[in-house]
Amino acid sequence: MRLSAWVLVLGLILLAPSRARAQSCSPSDKVALCRNYPNPFNPETFIPFRLDADLFASGQKPVVGIRIYNVLAQLVAVPILQGSGEKLEGLALAWNGSGNFTAYWDGKYQQTDREAASGVYVYQLSIQWLEDGKARSQTFSKKMTVAK
Secondary structure (H helix, E strand, C coil), X not given: CHHHHHHHHHHXXXXXXXXXXXXXXCCCCCEEXXXXXXXXXXXXXXXXXXXXHHXXXXXXXXXXXXXXXXXXXXXXXXXEECXXXXXXXXXXXXXXXXXXXXXXXXXXXXXXXXXXXCEEEEEEEEEEEEECCEEEEEEEEEEEEECC
């Protein structure tokens, strides 16, 4: 009986999603929004996203925004760009050498010290850039869970 319990535990560990798989990004030509980690989280989380080098051609600065909503579609928070501390709301990003960026959310409601309640939230990445002289935009959404 003990051996079967160990086999079960080891099997669960080996089959558990790795950090790389947990952060897998949605496929896209120019932009990818990754899963937040940790998920579920308490009290803070990170939201990675990737922008293609073509978006920064000729010194362009794509305009990026990330917003977090509750299930009632009410705005809960706007995370900050990790490393700069700037809010990700209409932020023109400069090329950082890799195109990989990370947003940080402290798990609190916007402009308060109240922690977000347990439940499901949706985070949305919107980006605008110029391509061949035309304005382009894309929006991506994913859900995350807050567990207390």
